[in-house]
Amino acid sequence: MAKRVGSVNLKRRIPKLCHTTTRGIGWHVNYRDPKTGIAKKHRFEVETEAEAKVAYTKWLARHLAGESGSGDAPPVRRTPARSGVAAAPGSLLEVATSVLRLMEASIREEGAPRARGTIARPVYVDRENHIKDFLGFINKRHGKGTVANMRVEDLPMTDVEMFNRHLVDKGYSASQVGKRMQMVKRIIDRAGRPEHGQQRLAWNWDSRDVAHGKPSKQRVLPTVKQIEKLLVATDDRGRAMIWLGIGLGFGASDLTVLRVGQIDSEAYDLRRGKTGIERYGTTPPLVWRIVSEYIEQNGRKEGELVFVTRDGLPLVHGRSNAVTQWWAKLRTKIGEKPKTLSGFYVLRHLGATEFGSRPGTSIAEMKRWLGHAAASEVADVYMRPLPPENKAVVEWVRKRLLETD
Secondary structure (H helix, E strand, O other): OOOOOHHHHOOOOOOOEEEEOHHHOEEEEEEEOOOOOOEEEEEOOOOOHHHHHHHHHHHHHHHHOOOOOOOOOOOOOOOOOOOOOOOOOOEHHHHHHHHHHHHHHOEOOOOOOOOOOOEOHHHHHHHHHHHHHHHHHHHHHHOOOHHHOOEHHHOOHHHHHHHHHHHHHOOOEHHHHHHHHHHHHHHHHHOOOHHHOOOOOOOOHHHOOOOOOEOOOOOOOOOHHHHHHHHHHOOHHHHHHHHHHHHOOOOHHHHHHOEOOOEOOOEEEEEOOOOOOEEEEEOOHHHHHHHHHHHHHOOOOOOOEOOOOOOOOOOEEOOEEHHHHHHHHHHHHOOOOOOOOOOOHHHHHHHHHHHHOOOOOOHHHHHHHHOOOOOHHHHHHHOOOOOHHHHHHHHHHHHHHOOOO
């Protein structure tokens, strides 16, 4: 293949200011290192758009001037907003900070096996933001600096109920509302320790009025036409990942750790890192044919990662997720949007729907295919008669997976 000439570099791309609530990233800019070509992200530790624009303008000036390290400074870890005065003993702020320190100490190293009592860093970041949201709500309700002075035992039930209602009004799902309220309960429970004065609420937590968020939306599976367009528009690596997603239920984390030797023409054996549940089963003929051709073409040896980035790194490392980035570009390429075709994980749901609808499939087999520890929840979602709108795509997938040529 002819090598592209330098004409692609004649017009230098100007990184744009972006904002996202995912993993608490906030205001940031995505850019490519001019020396290494590696995609990077620089976060601006600000809250408002006006502040972000000022910080972005200064960063862009340094970046265009070619200053090294203009976007390489490590992001400062966000902590609960302080009122400018020392936190009083037993205050909401002091106890919340204690909760965060405890959770931070339980973060496991990236790639380490999931051990009881440990959490992944993205989980910690989410929980930290949940606590910040609660403290910010109390400050807004009672005035700046309240969380640094109000003791946990003085927290009114109405404040907790109104925060609960605030979350529901913002449109969060029942699951997301529950996670945020769990962090409030963690602060209350932590206040009972001796170092925080063994505080107790004057009211019963279970007696409060509970407001639940929106029910989870029914997942819309891709159509046959959409899958065919995806397969045509992508390369060999993309087709291998698509069929692993459909045929074996692999998500981005599974694709990241898959090594040569863990899958062959007869079976696959892969422990799912998220749950620690062993995953093994029969390899569909089509999946093996496409994956084995990709392994051979790229010269992967026994024990090596099947998929890596163009820089030789795992697909998911640090805050970078090559699978998500590739899927977003591919989706745009075929003219789809998130509303019409959701994330890469939808392929796993499609595959699970196909597998769960097979005659004679047991709950144990379904759990093993998914790598889940759940039982009744799995049966409720996947092991039921096919809805008419999903019948065509499921039957198409089932037929394709059995193809040998």
